[in-house]
Amino acid sequence: MATALAPRVYGLDAICAAALQAAGGEDAAQFARRLFGRVADKDLAAASADQRAAASNALLAFARRRLPGVAKVRVFNPTAGVHGFESRHTIVQIVNDDMPFLVDSLTVELTRRRLGLHLIIHPVLAVRRDPSGRLLDLGAPTEVPDGVLESFIHAEVDRQSDPERLAALEDDLRRVLGDVRHAVTDWRAMHGKIEEVLGE
DSSP: OOOOOOOOHHHHHHHHHHHOOOOOOOOHHHHHHHHHHSHHHHTTTTHHHHHHHHHHHHHHHHTTBTTOOOEEEEEEEEOOHHSSSOSSEEEEEEEEEOOOOOOHHHHHHHHTTOEEEEEHHHHHHHHEOOTBBBEEEETTTTTTOOOEEEEEEEEEESOOOOOHHHHHHHHHHHHHHHHHHHHHHHHHHHHHHHHHHHHH
């Protein structure tokens, strides 16, 4: 009697299955689906499902603790032993309060440095954290109605092998995020003042 073969899993489903298998938790598979859910198939196919899953798990682990108002930024060349995957590109991962102009500002800085941008993913998720910043829950705003919106960014740029260049890029991206935060805060305050004046 012939044995029926299990159907092969491709694309996003394969990434989610690999994330679940590697991390051992359903939250890893759900996060991978939210992270890569809007990425074109041709971009997903630029790396293996295992690589994509490990990158997702690495970002989720990076996001496990974050204090409000503090941007988490890291720029690194992943290794299998440390991050669970390898890439021909340098990886940028960011977790930050959601606000306007984030992706545009980061892209401008990467362009200024003449770095090719091969992939950038930017889901916005509702997040609940305890007072120490530990992640308690995340999902769509409808799934976590009492959550605060946070931006999760995974980008892949031209590979940088010099540790000093990696550190400088990380510092500059952190500075850019600080500039965006100040600009948005000032804009909201100014907008509120204008509405107050118009209402008098």
